[in-house]
Amino acid sequence: MLVYTSQYVKKNMKTKLGVEFEIDFAHTLRGHPKCGKPHGHTSRIIVEVEGDVKNGDSYEDNMVIEFDAMKKTCWETIQELDHRNLNELFDFPTSENIAAWIFEKLKDKIPVSSIKFFEGTNKYCEITKN
Ligand SMILES: [Zn+2]
Numbered sequence: 732m733l734v735y736t737s738q739y740v741k742k743n744m745k746t747k748l749g750v751e752f753e754i755d756f757a758h759t760l761r762g763h764p765k766c767g768k769p770h771g772h773t774s775r776i777i778v779e780v781e782g783d784v785k786n787g788d789s790y791e792d793n794m795v796i797e798f799d800a801m802k803k804t805c806w807e808t809i810q811e812l813d814h815r816n817l818n819e820l821f822d823f824p825t826s827e828n829i830a831a832w833i834f835e836k837l838k839d840k841i842p843v844s845s846i847k848f849f850e851g852t853n854k855y856c857e858i859t860k861n
Pocket of ligand 1: 758766770771772850
């Protein structure tokens with residue numbers, strides 16, 4: 732007997748999925764006393780999507796999005812930042828601007844609810860859907 736079926740997915744639940752990525756990049760923040768010198772970071776990026784899970788008979792109806800499809804779609808965008816000097820892309824490559832760029836590029840492709848962009852290990856910026 733099945734102990735967990737789609738009947739347990741209630742209408743008042745919010746379902747989120749997340750996928751993590753890692754990139755290395757260089758940047759320089761013009762005018763900043765410390766970050767005005769060229770330097771690099773390894774950044775973890777967490778993309779979250781949100782959606783409804785239908786109570787259907789297929790696996791697709793029991794998911795918000797398929798993980799592999801989500802990973803592929805996100806990486807197509809995120810890889811543009813990997814091993815790159817981000818001053819080639821942004822006037823001011825701050826975590827805020829980089830996370831917002833990722834959000835903008837992904838929002839029409841997948842149901843993004845948030846982008847968390849970690850600059851190094853203990854600092855992050857989160858952009859969330861309004
Ligand atoms: Zn930096």
